[in-house]
Amino acid sequence: xxxxxxxxxxxxxxxxxxxxxxxxxxxxxxxxxxxxxxxxxxxxxxxxxxxxxxxxxxxxxxxxxxxxxxxxxxxxxxxxxxxxxxxxxxxxxxxxxxxxxxxxxxxxxxxxxxxxxxxxxxxxxxxxxxxxxxxxxxxxxxxxxxxxxxxxxxxxxxxxxxxxxxxxxxxxxxxxxxxxxxxxxxxxxxxxxxxxxxxxxxxxxxxxxxxxxxxxxxxxxxxxxxxxxxxxxxxxxxxxxxxxx
Numbered sequence: 001x002x003x004x005x006x007x008x009x010x011x012x013x014x015x016x017x018x019x020x021x022x023x024x025x026x027x028x029x030x031x032x033x034x035x036x037x038x039x040x041x042x043x044x045x046x047x048x049x050x051x052x053x054x055x056x057x058x059x060x061x062x063x064x065x066x067x068x069x070x071x072x073x074x075x076x077x078x079x080x081x082x083x084x085x086x087x088x089x090x091x092x093x094x095x096x097x098x099x100x101x102x103x104x105x106x107x108x109x110x111x112x113x114x115x116x117x118x119x120x121x122x123x124x125x126x127x128x129x130x131x132x133x134x135x136x137x138x139x140x141x142x143x144x145x146x147x148x149x150x151x152x153x154x155x156x157x158x159x160x161x162x163x164x165x166x167x168x169x170x171x172x173x174x175x176x177x178x179x180x181x182x183x184x185x186x187x188x189x190x191x192x193x194x195x196x197x198x199x200x201x202x203x204x205x206x207x208x209x210x211x212x213x214x215x216x217x218x219x220x221x222x223x224x225x226x227x228x229x230x231x232x233x234x235x236x237x238x239x240x241x242x243x244x245x
Contacts (some may be wrong), residue, residue: 005030006023006029007032008020012214019079021170022205023205032208057075079180089163099164107165108212115143117136122224124157137179148189149187155195166192172190174193177215
């Protein structure tokens, strides 16, 4: 077996799962450094040298001078440039490449931030603010409806093949229940999500880094203990303290 080239610094969140899934799909040997968000390991100096923003995921490419890359969209583009020479998961054609990047940015700038806020107001806000819940759930549903329409008469978001645009979006859509969103209202999107989830590399990537898939835990027991609550609330308290509130 080849010596691992890529070090993945990650946690079991939708953004973290994107990159572990893609590394599994590529078949590129990699090692995992598990980042304990509850212990604020993403704020420690060693991690901040890799990602000054203090967020997962990040990678270090030890085959290229220990080159660090942060931000999931940037990591995808880096990995296809250096580790997907046969265009298995991206596109050679200029127009298809542009479409792929558009949908990749759609997830990074739209689905992720809006669904993340929906998660927060639905699940974590210390006081129930119905306006916030409705605002972000409705925006997430609007974005899902765009994806559902896009998938009319096509299996994947771009061209005729599964690409990084699909992987990037899949991990967030799969977490729809966490935000209180009924994926069944978007039948084409739900079918697309199930098709991707059935892939062997996806199943492996979803279990990085802990060996357990959080959504499977939620499916087994809707009342399962929330693994992210401590981390989320700790972060909110730190922001309040920093600004004297």
